[in-house]
Amino acid sequence: MGPIIPTLVQQEKLEGDFRFKHMQVRVNAESAAFYRAGRVEQMRTDRILQELLRTQGRLVTRELRLYIGVNIFNYLGSIVSYLAIAIPIFAGRYDGLAPADLIELVSKNAFVSIYLINCFSRLIDLSTTVSELAGYTHRIGELQEAIGRLSASRGRRGASTLEDLPPSHESGLDSEEEEEGEMDGQGQSDHTAFILERVSFTAPWSEELLVKNLTLKITSGQSLLIIGNTGTGKTTLLRVLNGLREITQGSLRMATCFGPRGILFLPQKPYFTDGTLREQVIYPLKEIYPLSGSADDKRILHFLEATGLGPLLKRTGGLDERVGWNWYDVLSPGEMQQLTFARLFYHQPEFAVLDEATSALTEETEAELYHICTHLGMTVVSVGHRSSLEKYHDSVLHLLGDGKWELSAVQHHT
Numbered sequence: 167m168g169p170i171i172p173t174l175v176q177q178e179k180l181e182g183d184f185r186f187k188h189m190q191v192r193v194n195a196e197s198a199a200f201y202r203a204g205r206v207e208q209m210r211t212d213r214i215l216q217e218l219l220r221t222q223g224r225l226v227t228r229e230l231r232l233y234i235g236v237n238i239f240n241y242l243g244s245i246v247s248y249l250a251i252a253i254p255i256f257a258g259r260y261d262g263l264a265p266a267d268l269i270e271l272v273s274k275n276a277f278v279s280i281y282l283i284n285c286f287s288r289l290i291d292l293s294t295t296v297s298e299l300a301g302y303t304h305r306i307g308e309l310q311e312a313i314g315r316l317s318a319s320r321g322r323r324g325a326s327t328l329e330d331l332p333p334s335h336e337s338g339l340d341s342e343e344e345e346e347g348e349m350d351g352q353g354q355s356d357h358t359a360f361i362l363e364r365v366s367f368t369a370p371w372s373e374e375l376l377v378k379n380l381t382l383k384i385t386s387g388q389s390l391l392i393i394g395n396t397g398t399g400k401t402t403l404l405r406v407l408n409g410l411r412e413i414t415q416g417s418l419r420m421a422t423c424f425g426p427r428g429i430l431f432l433p434q435k436p437y438f439t440d441g442t443l444r445e446q447v448i449y450p451l452k453e454i455y456p457l458s459g460s461a462d463d464k465r466i467l468h469f470l471e472a473t474g475l476g477p478l479l480k481r482t483g484g485l486d487e488r489v490g491w492n493w494y495d496v497l498s499p500g501e502m503q504q505l506t507f508a509r510l511f512y513h514q515p516e517f518a519v520l521d522e523a524t525s526a527l528t529e530e531t532e533a534e535l536y537h538i539c540t541h542l543g544m545t546v547v548s549v550g551h552r553s554s555l556e557k558y559h560d561s562v563l564h565l566l567g568d569g570k571w572e573l574s575a576v577q578h579h580t
């Protein structure tokens with residue numbers, strides 16, 4: 167059994183890798199085609215497949231040995247019963263018996279010993295099942311350990327998601343008004359999203375500090391622009407804010423929750439699921455309303471128009487038209503960013519964290535989108551390169567590399 171378990175573990179791992187490679191090819195088919203990379207991708211996929219097949223072959227050989235062992239044992243078991251009775255008979259112990267009695271004695275004995283051996287060999291048969299079980303258990307154990315490590319480090323954060331919110335938060339203008347009252351009581355004017363005190367962090371797989379001793383408070387009404395050269399850790403800072411990465415020093419507190427009326431992160435790579443246009447806009451909320459909730463529809467249509475996606479709406483033929491297409495293939499990068507903004511406006515969170523969210527748009531569209539953000543009362547934390555972005559923010563955090571940073575206020579000339 168010993169050699170089977172690690173081989174099975176490796177086999178499972180390679181099978182996972184192979185499927186992942188397949189998925190990668192499917193998702194990036196167009197980009198690969200532009201590079202004419204079919205041959206390379208096939209070679210790489212083949213290499214992974216060959217390694218998987220080699221491991222599978224090794225596993226089959228090892229299992230075969232175990233099977234042969236088990237079957238020989240079963241087979242020999244029945245012979246042993248006759249050998250056992252033959253010894254006393256040939257030694258002359260039963261010489262006095264008549265042939266008929268002798269036959270009875272032999273068959274009785276054979277029955278008892280075959281039964282005994284059968285029970286025992288059933289135990290041996292279990293070895294194949296047990297070794298497979300041990301292999302799977304090992305893989306699942308590894309997964310559980312990894313999850314355990316993650317949730318231990320996440321535990322003190324108490325991360326919540328949009329999905330955990332009660333249905334009353336799930337959009338609609340009505341619920342907004344109800345909540346306004348509660349918010350007033352807490353003094354909405356200086357809500358705080360994040361408090362960072364002497365925070366330092368590194369890039370993944372690296373010892374060098376990207377940012378050192380960063381002290382920062384992000385409050386509502388005070389929008390922040392994060393700039394810096396490529397690779398200085400802008401996106402990593404957002405990961406830290408989101409709790410996706412550990413900090414090495416200092417303290418970080420997130421004082422507002424995720425979701426509408428809270429904080430929404432728009433990642434650098436737009437994210438879409440399969441489904442209707444409505445499902446893209448309300449993501450990550452699930453469809454819970456009857457499909458044509460009038461107030462909701464009006465808002466979604468309004469925001470699609472406002473972000474310049476009117477033509478897209480015509481193409482899909484409606485909010486709830488079942489389109490079987492892959493959203494990444496049918497939208498241009500700019501349209502993806504516009505759709506992401508439509509999503510942001512629909513959720514209308516108090517804080518919006520945008521990672522290069524307008525990089526593929528013209529400056530006019532950018533101005534229009536930031537104008538709507540202000541109009542909807544959102545405080546934005548943006549990451550971006552363009553100098554045109556500065557005028558939509560109150561302060562600028564410049565990441566200078568090697569852990570250095572600079573925080574300055576923006577002078578508005580109006």
Ligand SMILES: Nc1ncnc2c1ncn2[C@@H]1O[C@H](COP(=O)(O)OP(=O)(O)O)[C@@H](O)[C@H]1O
Nearest residue numbers: 369370371394395396397398399400401402403
């Ligand atoms: N998943 C990752 N694994 C290893 N290194 C990473 C990963 N993500 C980012 N890095 C590295 O961390 C540094 C900062 O990355 P990032 O915060 O994405 O930069 P940017 O300021 O351009 O957004 C870069 O040197 C990048 O190569």
Ligand SMILES: [Mg+2]
Nearest residue numbers: 400401434521
């Ligand atoms: Mg980035």
